[in-house]
Amino acid sequence: MYRKEELEAVSRARAAWEKRVLARALERVPEQRERFATHSGLEVRRLYTPEDVAGLDYCRDLGFPGEYPFTRGVQPTMYRARPWTMRQYAGFGSAEETNRRFRYLLEQGQTGLSVAFDLPTQVGYDSDHPMAEGEVGKVGVAIDSLEDVERLFDRIPLDQVSTSMTINSPAAVLLAMVVAVAEKQGVDPSSLAGTVQNDILKEYVARGTYIFPPRPSVRLVTDVFAWCSEHLPRWNAISISGYHMREAGATAVQEIAFTLANAIAYVEAARQAGLDVDAIGPRLSFFFAAQIDILEEVAKFRAARRLWARIMRERFGARDPRSWMLRFHTQTAGVSLTAQQPENNIVRTALEALAAVLGGTQSLHTNSMDEALALPSEKAVRVALRTQQILAHETNVGQTIDPLGGSYFIEALTDRLEEEAQAYLARIDGMGGAVAAIERGFFQDEIQREAYAHQLALERGDRIVVGVNAYQVAEEPPTAILRPDPAVAREQAGRLEALRARRDGEKVRAALERLGQAAAGDQNLMPPILEAVRAYATLGEICDTLRQAFGEYRAAAI
Amino acid sequence: MSRREAGGASRPIRVLVAKPGLDGHDRGAIVIARALRDAGMEVIYTGLRQTPEQIARAAVEEDVDVVALSSLSGAHDTLFPRVVAELRRVGLDDRLIIGGGIIPAEDVPRLKEAGIAACFGPGTPTSEVVDYIRRAVGRPAKPKGL
Numbered sequence: 120m121y122r123k124e125e126l127e128a129v130s131r132a133r134a135a136w137e138k139r140v141l142a143r144a145l146e147r148v149p150e151q152r153e154r155f156a157t158h159s160g161l162e163v164r165r166l167y168t169p170e171d172v173a174g175l176d177y178c179r180d181l182g183f184p185g186e187y188p189f190t191r192g193v194q195p196t197m198y199r200a201r202p203w204t205m206r207q208y209a210g211f212g213s214a215e216e217t218n219r220r221f222r223y224l225l226e227q228g229q230t231g232l233s234v235a236f237d238l239p240t241q242v243g244y245d246s247d248h249p250m251a252e253g254e255v256g257k258v259g260v261a262i263d264s265l266e267d268v269e270r271l272f273d274r275i276p277l278d279q280v281s282t283s284m285t286i287n288s289p290a291a292v293l294l295a296m297v298v299a300v301a302e303k304q305g306v307d308p309s310s311l312a313g314t315v316q317n318d319i320l321k322e323y324v325a326r327g328t329y330i331f332p333p334r335p336s337v338r339l340v341t342d343v344f345a346w347c348s349e350h351l352p353r354w355n356a357i358s359i360s361g362y363h364m365r366e367a368g369a370t371a372v373q374e375i376a377f378t379l380a381n382a383i384a385y386v387e388a389a390r391q392a393g394l395d396v397d398a399i400g401p402r403l404s405f406f407f408a409a410q411i412d413i414l415e416e417v418a419k420f421r422a423a424r425r426l427w428a429r430i431m432r433e434r435f436g437a438r439d440p441r442s443w444m445l446r447f448h449t450q451t452a453g454v455s456l457t458a459q460q461p462e463n464n465i466v467r468t469a470l471e472a473l474a475a476v477l478g479g480t481q482s483l484h485t486n487s488m489d490e491a492l493a494l495p496s497e498k499a500v501r502v503a504l505r506t507q508q509i510l511a512h513e514t515n516v517g518q519t520i521d522p523l524g525g526s527y528f529i530e531a532l533t534d535r536l537e538e539e540a541q542a543y544l545a546r547i548d549g550m551g552g553a554v555a556a557i558e559r560g561f562f563q564d565e566i567q568r569e570a571y572a573h574q575l576a577l578e579r580g581d582r583i584v585v586g587v588n589a590y591q592v593a594e595e596p597p598t599a600i601l602r603p604d605p606a607v608a609r610e611q612a613g614r615l616e617a618l619r620a621r622r623d624g625e626k627v628r629a630a631l632e633r634l635g636q637a638a639a640g641d642q643n644l645m646p647p648i649l650e651a652v653r654a655y656a657t658l659g660e661i662c663d664t665l666r667q668a669f670g671e672y673r674a675a676a677i
Numbered sequence: 678m679s680r681r682e683a684g685g686a687s688r689p690i691r692v693l694v695a696k697p698g699l700d701g702h703d704r705g706a707i708v709i710a711r712a713l714r715d716a717g718m719e720v721i722y723t724g725l726r727q728t729p730e731q732i733a734r735a736a737v738e739e740d741v742d743v744v745a746l747s748s749l750s751g752a753h754d755t756l757f758p759r760v761v762a763e764l765r766r767v768g769l770d771d772r773l774i775i776g777g778g779i780i781p782a783e784d785v786p787r788l789k790e791a792g793i794a795a796c797f798g799p800g801t802p803t804s805e806v807v808d809y810i811r812r813a814v815g816r817p818a819k820p821k822g823l
Contacts, residue, residue, distance in 0.1 A: 238699035238750055242726075250728070253755025254699050327701020327725045367704045454704075458799040491799045493781050494751070570704050571711045578802050587800040596782045603751075674724045 120175045129169050141165075158412035159370035161535060167527035175530055180425070184520045186440075188428040190421050190533070191521040192479040193444040198517030203475075204482035205507045206283060206448065210235030210260035211494055212603040213610060214270035217260040221275060223497070227504055231482060232275070233283040235259035236293070241328040243289045243662025246611035255608035258494075259285075263615055264657045268296040269303065278306040282313035283358070283448070283482075288330040290317035291343050291645055292661050295652040298351075314355035314404055314448070317343050320381040320553055321360050323672070324562040325367035330662060333554050335669035339644060340385060341392045346645035348398045355404040357385065358448060364562065365408040366454050368570025371419045372536055374407065376543030377553075377562050379427060383544075384553040386435055396435045400442025409471040409478070410452045416471070417523050418532035420447070420478030426537050449475035450484040456491040459586035459594060464488040469506045476510055477523055483507055493600040615657065622655040630654045631664045638668035690814050692743040695723045695732045697760055700750035705777060705799075709745060712803035713810070729756065733763035742772060742814050745806075746793075749778040753788065761792035773813050777801070 121129075155163045175181070182188055185195030194200065207224055209232075210217045221232055236259040239251035245263050246255045255261050262268060272282075277300065286293045294315050298308050319336040322329045329336065340357065347356035361369070361378035369377065382403065389399050407423065409416050427445040431437040451471035456464045465488050472485050485503040487495030495503070511517065523529045550556045557563070576582040583589045630651040637647045644665075651661050694710045696703055703725060710722045721739050723732065736744050744764065746757055757776050764772060776788060777797040785796050794813060797806055 238701075238752075242699055244699075250699065250726075252698075252759075253752035254750060257751035258700075322701070325701075325704075327703065328699075456799075491779065493779065567707050567711075571708055574708045574712070574803060578804060584800075588802075600781050600783070 120172055120177060121169050126169060126173055133168055133170070157371070157415040157532070158410055159372055159415060161372075161415070161532070161539075163528075167531055169527065171527050171531040172534075175534070180534075181524060181530075187432065187443055188425045189444055190425040191524050193424070193446055193481070197479060197520045198476070198511070199520070202511040202517060203480050203507075204231045204281070205229050205504060205511075206231040206233045206482045206484055207500060207504055208233040208235050208285065208450070208484050209500070210237075211258070211601070212256040212260065212607045214260055214262065214267040216256075216604065216607075218271055218273050218275070220497075220500075221271075224500070224504070225275070225280065227501060228508060229504060231281045231283065233484060234271070234285065236284070236286055237261045238328065240293075240658060241286060241288070243292075243330045243658060243666075245615055245657050245659030246608055247615050248659055251608070255611055256603045261607060261611050262293070262296070262658060263611055264618055264655050265296050265299055265652050266614070266618060266655065268293075268300050272297075272300050272304070276306070277301045277304055278310045282311075283316075284314065285316045287316050287319050287322050287328055288336065288339075289658060289662055290315045291339055291648050292652065292658055294343060294347075294354075295645065295649040298649065299652050308350055309352055311351055312353040314358050315343065316360060316406070317357040318360045318381065318406075320384060320557060321363055321377075323557050323674075324364055324377065325369075325566065326363040327674070329672045331665065331669040332672045333558065335665075336672075337384070337388045337554065338392075338641075339665075341389045341394070342644045344385075344389050344399045344402070345392065345394055345643055347402055348394065354402065355446075356399065356402045358404045358406045359385065360406040362406050362408045362450055364566060365410065366452065368566045368568075368573060370569055371410070371412075371415055372539040372543065373562075373565060373569070375419060375423045375426065375536060375540040376547070377566075378405065378407070379423070379430065379540065380544055380547045380553040380556070382427070383430065383434070386431075387552070390435075396431070396437045397439040397442050400431060400435075400437045401439060401444075403442075404481075405445055405447035407447055407449055407480075408452050409449045409475040409480075409483075411455050411467055411471055411474075413470055413474040413477070414523075414529060415532060415536075416474035417478045418529050418536050420449075420475070420480070421521070421524070421529070421533045422536040422540065423447075424479070425533070426540060446481050448482045448484070449478075449480040451475070451486045453486055453490060456486060456488070457584060457586050458491040460592065461488045461492060461597065463586055464491070465502055465506065468503060469510075472506055472510055473514075473516065476516055477521075479521060489597065489600070492597050494603070496601045618655060618657070626654045627651070627656045627660070631656055631660060634661065635664045635668060638665055690718045690743060690810060691739060691741040692718050692720045692745055692810070693723065693732070693736050693739055693741040694720060694745045694747065695727055695735070695760070696725050696747055697727055697729060697732060697756040698748055698750060698752040699726055700748050700752065700778075701725055702749040702778075703747070705749070706745075706747040709747070709777065709803060709806060713745075713807060716807040716811075718807075718810070729759040729763040732760050733767045733769070736764060736769055736772065737767050743810055744772055744774045746774070746776045747778050748776070748780075751779070753778060753780050754784055757788055757793050758791035765792075773810065775806075775809070777806075 184192035361374035365374040428443040487499035634647040
């Protein structure tokens with residue numbers, strides 16, 4: 120970036136400044152600590168100068184937005200063309216209740232939907248299964264069959280609103296249900312825009328909504344890739360997620376490394392299944408956390424973009440520029456929210472959202488202030504959405520692209536994060552890739568160690584969380600906590616009973632049998648799943664059929 | 678004779694950390710398990726997705742003094758009392774049972790009534806949990822029937 124003489128001059132001037140100015144200042148008032156570090160533990164020096172970016176080659180390492188290696192952003196105009204998609208994750212209770220919340224959010228100016236499913240749905244149990252006890256409709260909407268998805272999207276035009284679904288192990292089933300509903304709405308599936316999370320690998324590391332063992336699960340993932348590349352050109356076939364690993368305790372470096380390691384495993388699996396890297400590359404999307412260390416997060420997003428572009432082009436030989444682009448959704452950090460003085464969470468979320476926008480996110484979920492206490496209330500959700508609208512319309516941060524690009528510190532930190540993540544990737548390659556590393560518990564151990572270190576730092580007071588280990592007040596009990604209607608489990612059970620009596624049982628049986636045969640062989644599972652969904656087979660029935668073919672995954676006790 | 682009787686007061690406190698229900702968020706459970714271990718307790722973590730029956734069975738097999746339940750999914754209101762009932766059914770009615778996770782304050786009295794001795798919410802220092810368990814287990818057991 121600089122000529123040799125310029126750098127030498129800076130170097131001399133810095134040495135002089137340290138001697139004349141800095142030394143005296145330090146004598147008068149010493150710094151607060153000996154070592155300053157990012158949230159993830161990377162050392163932060165007092166000052167960054169052109170010396171710290173001496174190795175940077177602008178065209179090679181930064182380039183221009185919309186061009187390789189996309190460090191500055193994936194689109195040539197970014198938020199000048201249109202702001203990021205404001206997409207609040209929502210869902211609770213029954214499909215009707217969630218449909219009302221969706222329509223409320225759309226009326227309030229939200230621009231995309233993001234469906235939260237309850238845990239029985241996420242692990243493939245019908246609402247009347249014994250394992251579903253106490254969980255129906257709690258952390259998301261309860262879905263048992265196509266009927267429920269019809270209610271979920273009632274009066275929501277699927278060709279106009281893009282829909283993201285946080286569903287992994289049964290992703291193929293829920294995707295089939297959306298396709299079937301679109302057909303019923305008269306919408307051509309090829310015009311559907313949206314995302315299925317469909318990222319099973321991170322479920323074994325964090326979050327835990329797995330059903331089947333890793334290897335058949337990865338087959339389901341690549342079956343969805345193949346089917347989407349043929350039938351749903353505007354649909355993201357996966358959202359490769361660092362978010363949940365970060366929430367479980369991962370550092371920013373680990374978040375980049377483990378997410379991209381999983382992404383590499385999916386691309387390799389897809390290639391083994393005979394798919395071309397440029398057929399699936401453009402439909403891969405990503406999902407990261409925005410933690411509260413704003414500058415580290417901005418550098419993280421930039422480093423992840425550059426590293427993925429290099430991996431896709433250099434390692435996998437992708438030729439389509441869209442395959443090189445790391446497009447991502449961001450959610451502010453749930454773990455940064457405190458149960459103490461919950462109003463402070465509005466501020467935390469706003470700062471994290473700012474980091475996501477400065478980092479060039481494509482879509483954003485902002486957490487609600489009351490989420491360390493319970494499900495978010497309507498008012499809290501509105502404030503969270505308003506936070507994004509204030510960022511988009513009042514702050515002007517989106518007027519220029521990658522506004523922190525070129526900062527000596529941000530560029531040095533971007534380089535450092537990329538290097539550290541690459542070192543992890545080399546170790547993971549050495550273990551035989553992400554699947555093998557996860558099977559031996561490598562990601563899990565690394566993350567748990569960081570989570571515990573974080574807790575100890577809090578308890579020693581090395582790290583301050585306002586309201587938790589400093590600046591406490593006597594807490595007032597929270598009011599107006601949202602509770603899903605407890606009747607939902609009973610209602611869902613009643614509906615299931617009626618559905619099973621009403622539908623064509625023979626058609627369901629035959630569809631499930633064909634699915635079982637397909638699972639035992641190696642044909643793509645999407646067509647038989649679609650057939651079963653259209654026959655109103657339940658989610659539990661479809662997943663049970665697959666359980667028989669694939670077996671179930673059980674994590675070891677420790 | 679169980680190890681509990683054989684070991685008497687000198688044996689380390691044994692704790693079962695358990696995740697009832699389908700919730701997969703176990704950062705809290707794992708951090709607590711490590712902190713209790715560092716405090717000299719013997720800790721068994723069940724892993725995810727345990728039924729109340731499985732938790733009670735593990736508590737018997739491991740002969741624990743304490744069962745620590747974690748749930749962040751809102752299922753605590755159903756599942757914590759179910760675990761207490763199962764523990765009683767298998768004869769462990771004198772063990773300390775505590776809970777943690779996202780548990781609204783207004784639910785705590787009902788859980789206490791059901792037999793959950795204490796609930797620890799987000800932001801609780803692990804030292805507070807350690808001290809609580811030491812005090813509670815050190816206390817003489819209440820005579821049966823009271």
